[in-house]
Amino acid sequence: MNLTDPMETKSKVGTDFAMQPIGFVRSPFQETSQVPRGLGAKHTKEGILEIRPELEAGLTDIEGFSHLFVIWVFDRSEGHRLMGQPPSDDRPHGVFATRSPFRPNPLGLTVVELVRREGNRLHVRGLDMLDGTPILDIKPYLSSISMEKLRRGWLAEAEARAKGSEPKS
């Protein structure tokens, strides 16, 4: 592999990438405490991804997809913590091994089910964002990792402990 010299790209660390909302989430959740969290939390709430009208053409043909990735901003979280204890476990884990809102870049990622589109408004199911959350991007969900191939680390262990059984090794 002919890799770029690490020192050369290191100077890019100081680079800021400025992102602007493409729209906002209309959600029934006004406060974090209302969002289901922890083991077995189900996200079934419906709401709307309201995209800026001038970007509506970018939604063309999105109706054909059952599920979408939404990349959004934890705009009500301040600062980051490299280690934290998620609601689904009684032990701390690294921020990149969790969905903690206190991330170096406060980005959220949610898979939602697309119920229908009305112009620049996407009616979706499975929200876990607060009302007014800024949306940065939407992408089609194209394929899945099969559950047989998936290992889920501390989360699987926490689930096993919660059931009172030993985690599989």
Added chain:
Amino acid sequence: MNLTDPMETKSKVGTDFAMQPIGFVRSPFQETSQVPRGLGAKHTKEGILEIRPELEAGLTDIEGFSHLFVIWVFDRSEGHRLMGQPPSDDRPHGVFATRSPFRPNPLGLTVVELVRREGNRLHVRGLDMLDGTPILDIKPYLSSISMEKLRRGWLAEAEARAKGSEPKS
């Protein structure tokens, strides 16, 4: 639902969210033309997600996960196009219904398989990013949408056309 007044949040559209790389991709791909694209493209290349040393604690326990989401920046794409023709089809689609690099916010999203971790370096399989690509976030891949529940819109239709058969309705 007690939704926020749309006009109130509309003023947030002017808000920039500044993101800084948490690290960089070490990939065998130096140019876009080297990245497999289009129908049936397989991403099996290995490379490294090199995280800034001061953020290494944030990777604690990530080894337990077989797959990760990587959110990154298309740092060599300029501008955006609301409609575009992806390499997997002969028809144009809206940017939010494709993985086009020319997006209002130039964010990429890739699912990689975690092969192993060495300190602040994650060895991964399934890269589709160029060498030196800035990484904004890493999250554990926790669950999948089952293939039976997934509809893949124009992509499924393009695949069906490529096979010379009619798309399923």
